[in-house]
Amino acid sequence: MSNIKFFNRWTTEGAKVDDLGLQPYITLDPKILPKTGARYAGNRFHKSNTFIVERLVTKIMNSGHKSKKHFMSSGHNTGKKNAALTIVQKALAKAELKLKKNPLVILAKAVENASPREEVIAIEYGGARYPKAVDISPQRRVDLALRYITQGAYLKSFNKKVTIEDALAEEIINACTCSGKSNAIAKKRDLERQAASSK
Numbered sequence: 001m002s003n004i005k006f007f008n009r010w011t012t013e014g015a016k017v018d019d020l021g022l023q024p025y026i027t028l029d030p031k032i033l034p035k036t037g038a039r040y041a042g043n044r045f046h047k048s049n050t051f052i053v054e055r056l057v058t059k060i061m062n063s064g065h066k067s068k069k070h071f072m073s074s075g076h077n078t079g080k081k082n083a084a085l086t087i088v089q090k091a092l093a094k095a096e097l098k099l100k101k102n103p104l105v106i107l108a109k110a111v112e113n114a115s116p117r118e119e120v121i122a123i124e125y126g127g128a129r130y131p132k133a134v135d136i137s138p139q140r141r142v143d144l145a146l147r148y149i150t151q152g153a154y155l156k157s158f159n160k161k162v163t164i165e166d167a168l169a170e171e172i173i174n175a176c177t178c179s180g181k182s183n184a185i186a187k188k189r190d191l192e193r194q195a196a197s198s199k
């Protein structure tokens with residue numbers, strides 16, 4: 001057990017990933033300050049070895065686009081990693097206060113619950129396009145879960161009275177408890193429903 005506390009505040013005690021497929025892809029090795037500064041950006045698949053809290057912080061810095069279209073301004077947070085770190089730290093503190101658990105346990109469970117297993121792709125066969133259900137690779141499952149969690153938080157807070165910290169905390173808590181109020185869980189169920197009907 002490591003003595004390092006992430007944000008110099010929380011240990012990783014009790015944090016584990018139950019999904020065997022996701023275990024190598026959700027890294028729970030703590031960093032005092034989850035900020036590697038793109039040290040591994042050029043290394044293939046290395047994002048899976050990056051601490052999961054840092055990966056969430058990186059996603060927070062990219063709120064604006066969805067399906068290649070900017071549906072909200074991302075200018076206020078893009079590139080401001082310290083601001084994103086503060087947002088995530090406050091959100092995790094609020095989640096800890098509400099669920100009375102180590103926030104890393106809550107986040108790991110939220111990502112695990114929000115990871116879709118199947119999605120739909122279009123294949124072209126004889127000039128016609130058909131939807132086909134395919135399994136999602138574990139690395140992409142984690143990517144999608146983090147994306148859905150951050151998009152859900154921004155949808156609840158953009159141009160609204162809710163702060164981003166509250167929205168992110170609520171989204172993580174709902175994803176952890178598998179609540180239908182979570183954007184990530186709703187997206188996952190929708191994706192798997194579409195895949196099931198395309199088999």
